[in-house]
Amino acid sequence: MMVGDTILVMSRRATLSGLLAILLFLSLPALAQTGATDPLPSWNDTATKKAIVTFVERVTKDGSPDLVPSADRIATFDNDGTLWAEQPIYFQLAFALDRVKALAPMHPEWQDKEPFASLLKGDLKGALAGGEAAIFEIVTVTHSGMTTDEFEKIVRDWITTAKHPITGRLYSEMVYEPMLELLAYLRGNGFKTFIVSGGGIDFMRVFAGQVYGIPPEQIVGSSGKLNFELRDGRPILMKMPELNFNDDKTGKPVGIQMHIGRQPIAAFGNSDGDLQMLEWAEGGGGVRFALLVHHTDAEREWAYDRKSSIGHLDKALDAAQTEGWTVVDMKNDWKTIFPFGSK
Amino acid sequence: MMVGDTILVMSRRATLSGLLAILLFLSLPALAQTGATDPLPSWNDTATKKAIVTFVERVTKDGSPDLVPSADRIATFDNDGTLWAEQPIYFQLAFALDRVKALAPMHPEWQDKEPFASLLKGDLKGALAGGEAAIFEIVTVTHSGMTTDEFEKIVRDWITTAKHPITGRLYSEMVYEPMLELLAYLRGNGFKTFIVSGGGIDFMRVFAGQVYGIPPEQIVGSSGKLNFELRDGRPILMKMPELNFNDDKTGKPVGIQMHIGRQPIAAFGNSDGDLQMLEWAEGGGGVRFALLVHHTDAEREWAYDRKSSIGHLDKALDAAQTEGWTVVDMKNDWKTIFPFGSK
Numbered sequence: 001m002m003v004g005d006t007i008l009v010m011s012r013r014a015t016l017s018g019l020l021a022i023l024l025f026l027s028l029p030a031l032a033q034t035g036a037t038d039p040l041p042s043w044n045d046t047a048t049k050k051a052i053v054t055f056v057e058r059v060t061k062d063g064s065p066d067l068v069p070s071a072d073r074i075a076t077f078d079n080d081g082t083l084w085a086e087q088p089i090y091f092q093l094a095f096a097l098d099r100v101k102a103l104a105p106m107h108p109e110w111q112d113k114e115p116f117a118s119l120l121k122g123d124l125k126g127a128l129a130g131g132e133a134a135i136f137e138i139v140t141v142t143h144s145g146m147t148t149d150e151f152e153k154i155v156r157d158w159i160t161t162a163k164h165p166i167t168g169r170l171y172s173e174m175v176y177e178p179m180l181e182l183l184a185y186l187r188g189n190g191f192k193t194f195i196v197s198g199g200g201i202d203f204m205r206v207f208a209g210q211v212y213g214i215p216p217e218q219i220v221g222s223s224g225k226l227n228f229e230l231r232d233g234r235p236i237l238m239k240m241p242e243l244n245f246n247d248d249k250t251g252k253p254v255g256i257q258m259h260i261g262r263q264p265i266a267a268f269g270n271s272d273g274d275l276q277m278l279e280w281a282e283g284g285g286g287v288r289f290a291l292l293v294h295h296t297d298a299e300r301e302w303a304y305d306r307k308s309s310i311g312h313l314d315k316a317l318d319a320a321q322t323e324g325w326t327v328v329d330m331k332n333d334w335k336t337i338f339p340f341g342s343k
Numbered sequence: 344m345m346v347g348d349t350i351l352v353m354s355r356r357a358t359l360s361g362l363l364a365i366l367l368f369l370s371l372p373a374l375a376q377t378g379a380t381d382p383l384p385s386w387n388d389t390a391t392k393k394a395i396v397t398f399v400e401r402v403t404k405d406g407s408p409d410l411v412p413s414a415d416r417i418a419t420f421d422n423d424g425t426l427w428a429e430q431p432i433y434f435q436l437a438f439a440l441d442r443v444k445a446l447a448p449m450h451p452e453w454q455d456k457e458p459f460a461s462l463l464k465g466d467l468k469g470a471l472a473g474g475e476a477a478i479f480e481i482v483t484v485t486h487s488g489m490t491t492d493e494f495e496k497i498v499r500d501w502i503t504t505a506k507h508p509i510t511g512r513l514y515s516e517m518v519y520e521p522m523l524e525l526l527a528y529l530r531g532n533g534f535k536t537f538i539v540s541g542g543g544i545d546f547m548r549v550f551a552g553q554v555y556g557i558p559p560e561q562i563v564g565s566s567g568k569l570n571f572e573l574r575d576g577r578p579i580l581m582k583m584p585e586l587n588f589n590d591d592k593t594g595k596p597v598g599i600q601m602h603i604g605r606q607p608i609a610a611f612g613n614s615d616g617d618l619q620m621l622e623w624a625e626g627g628g629g630v631r632f633a634l635l636v637h638h639t640d641a642e643r644e645w646a647y648d649r650k651s652s653i654g655h656l657d658k659a660l661d662a663a664q665t666e667g668w669t670v671v672d673m674k675n676d677w678k679t680i681f682p683f684g685s686k
Contacts (some may be wrong), residue, residue: 071558112482148600192560205604216604217415217535217560228593228619235619235626237600244601250571257491257569257580258587259602261548261559274570276578282576 001231039185042178042336047224049333051326052182055289059265060189066287069301070190076220076256076277077183079197079204081270081311083212085164085338088301089124090310091171092199093135094268095158097124099142109139136243144224144241147231148202151239155206167343172211176293177336179268183212186266194264196220196256198248198273202239220255222247252277265289275316278325290325292316297331300342382528385521385679392676393482394669395525398632402608403532409630413533417607419494419563419599419620420526422540422547424613424654425636426555427518428507428681430645432467433653435515436478438501440467442485443470450484479586487584490574494582496548510686517553519636520679522611526555530611537607539563539599541591541616544584563598565590595620608632618659621668633668635659640674643685 041118043049059068080086089097100110100119110116115134118126128134143151159172167174181192195204195214201221208214225240247255255274256264267274267281278290295304295311305313320327328334337343386392402411409502423429432440443453443462453459458477471477486494502515510517526536538547538557545565551557568583590598596619599607609632610617610624621633638647638654648656663670671677680686 071552073562194560200602201604209414217417217537217602219604223601226597227624228596230622235596235622237596253571253578253580254569258544258566259560261544261562279573279578280571 004187012299016332025155039188040178040181042181042334044333044335046333048326048328052185052289052291055266055287056186056189058287068286071166072262072265073186073189073191074170074194074260074262075186075191075266076194076260076264076268077179078269078277079195079199079221080270081295082176082196082268082274083183084171085180085301086311087170090199091164091174092203093138093164094165094171095203096138096142096153098158098162099154100138103141120316140241142202142240143203146239146241147236148226149236151202152206155203167338167340169338169340172207172340173340175211176334177339178334180212180339182268183214184274187213190216193265194218194256195258196247196252196267196277198246198251201247218227220252220259221248222251248273248326250276253280256280267291268293269316270295271311271313272316273312275319278316278319282305282323282325290320290323291328292320292325293328294330296329297334297337297342300337301330302343303331348458358470382531383521384424385524387676387678389672390586391669391671393625395528395632395634396608398630399529399532401630415545415605415608416529417537417603417605418529418533418534418536419537419539419603419607419611419624420522421612421614421617421620422538422542422564424612424638425519425617426522426526426538427514428644429654430647431508431653433542434517435507435546437505437514438498438546439481439485441501442497442507443481446484469525478557483584486543486546487582491569491580491582494545495549495587498546500523501568502550507575508650510681510683512681512683515550516683517681518554519677520682522636522653523555524680525611526557530556534609535561537561537563537599537603539590539595539610541565541594544590563590563595563602565594591616593619596623599623603609610634611636612659614654614656615659616655621659621662625666625668633663633666634671635663635668636671637673640677640680640685642674643680644673645686646674 005142012178040049040052042331057068058064059073061067077083080090084091084136097119100116104110104120110120115127115130115138162171163169164171186193193214195208195218197204199221201219201223204221205216205219208219209216224246225242225244227238227240229236244256245251256277264281265284267278268291268292269278282288282290293314294313295302297303304311305317319325344495383392383395401407401409402416404410420426423433427434440462443459447453447463453573458470458473458481505514506512507514507517529536536557537600538551538555538561540547542564544566547564548559548562551562552559566587568585570581570583572579588594588598595617599620606627607624608627610621611634612621613636625631625633635656637656638645639647646685647654648660662668
């Protein structure tokens with residue numbers, strides 16, 4: 001048995017060595033092109049990738065006149081459309097709609113009440129015709145009236161089972177491989193990475209650790225009021241049906257100050273909702289980096305900007321031009337889109 | 344020159360070796376008593392110290408059935424009366440009073456307007472007779488109407504120059520040496536340490552890094568509203584005269600959820616304002632630790648609890664008894680109070 005195991009281990013090792021040799025041989029041209037330790041293999045060798053690497057080297061290399069102490073290497077990332085996809089609807093809205101359907105049997109009154117009546121008939125457009133008030137009502141019934149623990153469990157169940165309507169993939173798989181590499185690259189260079197998103201703070205925290213390697217305390221997002229109560233002698237936090245903070249547009253620099261307490265030296269977004277966050281990062285003096293993900297790949301992902309209601313990118317795209325911010329041309333700058341490939 | 348320097352270095356080395364030998368010899372009994380690497384040398388060897396060490400070993404030692412993954416080792420600390428002193432008045436109130444005096448020449452109307460008129464005559468009691476409304480007014484004029492950057496500079500100037508009225512020490516020196524050791528001990532064991540205080544978040548952030556080794560993003564506190572604006576094209580955050588969040592009592596678990604997103608496994612406080620934070624930490628299930636600093640040393644620090652308006656400790660002291668929380672008896676548990684000795 002002992003001898004057999006040893007042989008098995010040895011032969012497995014031999015096979016692995018052989019495989020490794022083959023892989024090394026095959027990847028030699030790539031290695032020669034990008035360096036043996038390219039931290040951003042899913043990025044094409046364009047000006048965008050160069051801009052990222054140049055910035056990181058300027059602020060981290062020993063002896064650089066622009067060296068930033070590790071403690072101040074704060075990088076903030078929008079989530080929807082920047083770290084994961086946001087089409088055909090924001091994934092958190094998809095979660096809310098699924099919850100409305102799940103809760104409907106307990107709410108017979110919804111059959112005659114908008115926006116629920118339209119929603120339950122499968123008419124999303126009709127449901128959202130009520131504008132922000134309709135969305136607020138949908139968010140309220142699905143994001144409050146339970147404890148933070150209960151909400152976490154509901155989101156966990158959803159994120160591990162619900163499938164994207166077009167790709168059929170888990171929503172947590174619809175993340176951008178180049179951005180995952182960028183997060184790891186920055187952390188490998190002493191950066192602390194934060195999410196600063198209009199999405200719900202308690203929603204994102206459920207999966208951000210596993211998916212992005214970002215712990216709950218480094219998530220900034222929109223939130224509802226919380227109420228501390230004792231239930232049967234046990235402390236709970238109830239999620240209340242009242243907005244606490246809207247972490248969007250001018251709210252993003254405010255959320256950053258509240259949670260992080262200093263200006264990021266790098267910020268990453270994709271829409272007008274990120275404009276003020278990028279301005280705030282750029283405004284801090286010294287070498288700063290601001291980047292917009294521009295959705296230009298209708299085939300592998302989606303193509304949208306100035307005319308889109310989701311991920312509306314108009315003023316921020318103009319600002320990128322005048323301010324000299326880096327703009328990712330998804331189609332040309334990204335070799336890979338999703339870990340599983342593309343849409 | 345070269346030879347001379349070498350001799351100097353050598354003789355200095357010889358002297359250092361001799362000193363080291365003497366110091367080692369002198370400290371042998373102490374080493375034998377507490378172990379060569381006692382991480383809490385300012386704590387007497389009482390049940391309190393044992394409770395701390397036992398807890399930390401239970402949740403961190405490999406193979407312990409109560410092992411907590413490093414990512415979940417969250418410890419939250421109140422500030423006033425827990426990490427630094429709070430007598431004869433909260434230090435942030437001392438800051439505000441100093442600011443009122445500094446701003447008075449620009450506000451002639453304050454001469455006839457309470458609470459400022461009394462304050463400027465040196466009558467603190469009269470000024471605070473207006474209760475919470477008076478304090479709110481003092482806090483408002485001293486903590487808003489400027490940018491976050493401007494406020495940071497004002498606090499930095501104050502904290503590096505203002506002296507405590509009784510000890511004559513800088514306020515930043517009035518920190519508890521045993522608690523500094525405890526912070527370092529927890530961090531050395533993979534804990535992430537947070538401040539969760541009723542004090543102002545932007546106030547504490549100015550010195551918490553240097554004094555406690557806690558970065559701005561790990562400070563939770565009370566705050567005013569912020570407004571993002573462009574001033575001459577440059578982005579700023581204005582501190583507005585409106586309360587955003589009161590991080591006290593039931594606000595502490597809420598602040599913890601907002602900023603940290605999970606229940607601490609250890610919480611440290613000293614007053615009824617910390618009761619709910621300790622309940623929240625204890626309520627998470629598994630091995631948890633809750634500690635109250637009881638101010639029992641009138642000679643070396645101050646002695647106060649149930650009847651004090653500052654650091655009022657009444658319900659939480661009862662809860663400690665019924666819940667079995669650890670209570671620091673400052674007089675008997677702490678060998679040293681402040682880094683410079685005692686009051």
